[in-house]
Amino acid sequence: MNQELVERLLPGLTHDVEYYEKLYPKRNLEETSIVTRYAPSPTGFVHLGNLFMLSIARKMARQTKGIVFMRIEDTDQERLVENGISKIIEAVKEFGFTFDEGPISENEEIGNYGPYIQSKRKEIYQTYAKELLLKGLAYPDFTTKEELDMIRSEQEKSKRRIGYYGKWARSRFLSEEEIIKNLDEGKPYIIRLRNNGDFNHKIVVMDAIRGKLELPEDDIDQVLIKNDGLPTYHFAHVIDDHLMRTTHVIRGDEWLSSLPIHINLFKILGFEIPTYAHFSPLNKKDGNTIRKLSKRKDPELAVSYYHEMGIPSEALMLYLATVTNSNFEEWYLAHENEDIDNFTMSFNKVGISGTIFDMEKLLNISKNILSRITAQEMYQKTLEWAKKYDEAFAGILEKNCDIAIKTFNIERNSEKPRKDFAMFSEVKNNIFYMFNELFINKDYEWQKISDIEEIKKILSTYLNKYYDEKDSEEVWFNKMKEMCDELGYASNMKEYKQNPSQFKGNVADVSTVIRVALTTKSRTPNLYDIMQILGLETIKGRFNLVNE
């Protein structure tokens, strides 16, 4: 196509292809270094899949002394969300992710291969499109949406493969005169690839995760530049990842079927093809069916969900790592104190069948993590969470800092720490009884001894005759047994088991009465510790409440 007409189609371009090739030279890195990217749309929404992809991207880059950058894919003007970029940066930072290159705020960026926002790269894409037009490898298309629909329905009727290709690609055959005429009439147009591919011809691609892939060659005249002058994803991906010198494209497997398009474009443009790594999506079991996690149906898809629930980000990262690399979990169990960065991840250990998201397992990982931190840290983190999501509780925690830390410390520093908490959002319900402000629930979980008169008798006997705040745990324990003997309960479990009918119950039943009276719950951490923290006055008060 002649120069003049091309410039009419894509006006105002000041540089040529050579210019950009020189502007973005090959990166000066080791041969084996991986350059990869995180390429979200600026919707502000970060979902688990994104995080999943990002965690492996960063891991692979770090492991090979490479680069991981962020590129904003905003070629769809309809998807823009206000402050979408900062929202993404913030969300991702919560998990400790920062980038070597890319946007660092709504208007600033770092790195020498930018701009990293696609809408700001319009000229670059158009310059390459111009090159293709000049070579006759692209052409303008004036077909309207209605006409495209007609082509499609014709194809459906005659059971042909659907798409704009071969003889169906009518605008391919437009003469220069016809193009000029359309332009004069002011008809809107797009730029399409003049594709000489053959659908019946197979191409072979080595995917880093899936291995050998055999796919039909692309023969569709793909849209390169849309009516608004911006490129399609396909064109932008190829140009960007070439100019940004990406070595590895890590993405979800929903892209697998458009891989031939991308391979084709790389070849036509004469670019080196990067290594692709296609991940399976995170699924969910919904009744009997398995489906991809969905934004609308599954709140756990949004990473903000984990913040709200107070699931520590380390837990999520660990969970994702176990799901990502099949041999990670084993490694982690053997190297609990080591930095995760010491684990060597590899693409070929990544599973290819879709993973079912397992909340149960995530919570277990979380429990382990939270059981190993100090009471002080537990307090800080709970407070931090509460300040954001439960201000009233935050106030109580701050006011009762001492009680809270002591409570978190019960059976924590032992070799076998308690695993009571999986998320910060359940702390309040688990230990509310430690705070008088929260002790309004009188829904007592009485167990074997449920007769209220008997309960009252036990409580008053205990308080008047046996309980002394100053007792050591051992003495305290012995006194409990003494009381059992007095009231007709077995103080010795073995004796009780041999002859249960001789007693009204056993020491466990009696201590449960005290436990429930103090906490309303039958399951709590060590009772002695709880009583020490509550103090005599509170204990008296709680016993009185039972009497009312």
Next chain:
RNA sequence: GGCCCGUUGGUGAAGUGGUUGAACACACAUGCCUUUCACGCAUGCAUUCAUGGGUUCAAAUCCCGUACGGGUCACCA
């Protein structure tokens, strides 16, 4: 419908033709320990790798068909 990808217990999975009697972890069940719970310990939990055929002395592992699940066929990414 075309094209592509996948299928090992309730879940994540190990496994790349022969020490696999199918690891390990989570979940579940039972027992022990224990004044509750939690922790811990012990034991159990796929006679079989979606299914049918084939290759082989030998197959979860290789080949073909079938079923089921997923993805994709836009001027969305």
